[in-house]
Amino acid sequence: MRDSSLDSSRESDPLRRIVNIRVGEGVVVLLAAAVFYCLLMSFFIMRPIREEMAQQGDVRNLKWLFVGTLGGMLIANPIFSWVAARTTRRFFIPAVYRFFMFNIVVFLALFAYFGVGAEASGEFNPHIARAFYVWASVFNLFIVAVMWGLFADIFTSAQGKRLFGLIGVGGTLGAASGAATTVFVAGHLPNPLLLLILSLLLLEVAVQCLRGLMRRYRIGEPDECTPGRAERDSAGEPAEPGGSAWDGLIMILRSPYLLAVCAFMLLLTITSTFVYFMLHNVISESGMESSDRIALFARMDLAINGLTLLIQLFLTGRIMRMIGVGATLGALPLVTMIGFGAVAIAPVVAVVVVFNTLRRVSNFALSRPAREVLYTVVPRSQKYKSKSLIDTFFYRGGDVAGAFLFDALFKVLAGIGAVALAAVPIAAVWGGTAIWLGRRQREKEAAAPAVIDTPSAILPP
Known part of the structure; x- marks a missing residue:
């Protein structure tokens, strides 16, 4: 029997009260944050390489790389759903990351074979460069979507409200670490593409942390106990996603709740693209020198990471x-x-x-954790299949729609200010969608079998 006085002393620990972690949750939160840290560090190490690939050609055609990324999502999602329908979570979740690791090896081989660097006048093969840009953009969204699908599966809704912001701290630190690693290490390597090897190794570390989480929750074992989900499984929810390759899309079309999540995601990315284009337009017209622009972007990233980290660590769970x-x-x-x-x-x-900074902080510190909580109240198959489709294909679809819509409005209205004014109603509709989703999430949570948000709810028997 557990010593209640010991539990009481642990609950009263000042650090636990500050970060809102309960007894027994520390290890799983650390593992989850470590996964997020490794995944985002892996991507942010390769992100400058991806951006360099975008420069291998006319940058005015950047929107067509967005279209290519959308096509990549369209191909990847049915394949992912097909694999998820025929294998267990214990297999397909690590397999996704191992597949991307194999892709990195392939790209390294292609770059080595076709030449890069001084021998190739500092230019990459344009076809491989474009393929890498599209692949890296698919990689970025897919690795995070699969991770959050698992977290929405193993944590209850109540736990998600408390802990997802804290887990997000791992991602914030990983993004900062990846960017810093590229800045300080790239110049000391004979070829900056060698950084991709570090990205590959970080993916393997993330896989091992994920396997640790799945072992703790006995995912894939005959006597699996997914905390907080046992009652739902016994009520008829399949132990594995199952189904067909197109289930993700079918479930979205049949669910007003998931359709609203899609609308939220599309409006998020459309407005994000508007802000991104506005930022680059006003900076381009400002006459700033290149060094001043780089310094400005660096200061923005520093402010965003710092504010996001503080809010995620101490406020996100309490606010939600x-x-x-x-x-x-x-x-x-x-x-x-x-x-x-x-x-x-x-x-x-x-x-x-200032607008871009506050918006990105609000997104990373508040909106992202809240979006993930939306999936804690849907069936398991929707957590993996529909979620991955929404977080990847619909996300990039919003990027593409935003790019073309901004371009059209800018030509017609002839000015950033006028475009911004035209975007206010879009944000208003987006806000209404957020309120509706929150109400439906609360209703779904109340209708689900009771799951007590206590330390014992996350401990294997």
Whole structure:
């Protein structure tokens, strides 16, 4: 029998109270944060390489790389769903990451064979460069979508509200570590592409951490106990996703809840693309020198990472439990509406920079954890199949739609301020979608079999 006085002393630990972790949750939160850390560090190490690939050609055609990425998502998702339908989570989750590791080896071989660096006048083969850009963009979204699918499966809704922001700290630190590694290491390597080897190794570390989580929750074992899910499984939810390759799309079309999540994601990425293009337009027209632009981008990233880390560590869980999932989701559309209004009044560098910074902090610290909580109340097959489709294909679809829509509005309205004003109603519709989703999430959580948010709810028997 567990010593209640010991549990009481652990619960009263000041650090546990600050970060809102309960007894028995420390190890799984650390493992989950370590997975996120390794995945984002892996991507942010290769992100500058991806951006360099975009320079191998006319940058005015960048939107067509967005279209290529969308096509890549369209191909990848049915394949992922087909594999998920025929294998267990214990197999297909590590297999996704091992597949991307194999892809890195293939690209390294292609770059080595076709020549790169001084021998090739500092230029890459344009076809391989474009293929790498598209692949890296698919990689970025897929590895995170699969990870959050597992986390939505093993954590209850109540735990997600408390812990997902804290797990996000791992991702924030991983992104910062990856960027710093590239800055300080790339110049000391004979070929910067060798950094891809480090990305590959980090993926393997993430796989081992994921396997540790799955062992702790006995995923794939005959006597599996997925904490907080046992009642639902006994009520009829399959132990594995199963189904067909097109189930993800079919389930979305049949579910008003998932369709609303799709709408939220599309409006998120459309408005994100608007802000991205506005930022680059006002900076381009400012006459700033290259070194000043680089310094500005660096200061923005520093501010975003610092503010995001503080909010994720100490506030995200408390905010979500205090005001609910819907209001937490609605914070980002509200910031976006105010920001577009400010840019409409004063379309200058300072305003757009502050808007971009606050918006990205709101996204990483509040919106992203709240979005993941939305999936804790849906069946297991939707967590893996529909979620991956929404987080990848619909996400990139919003990017493409935003790029072409911004281009059209900019030509017709002839000005950043006018485009920003036209974007305010889009943000308002987005906010309404967030509130509706929050209400439906609360209803689904209340209708689910009771799962007590206690330390014992996450401990294997």
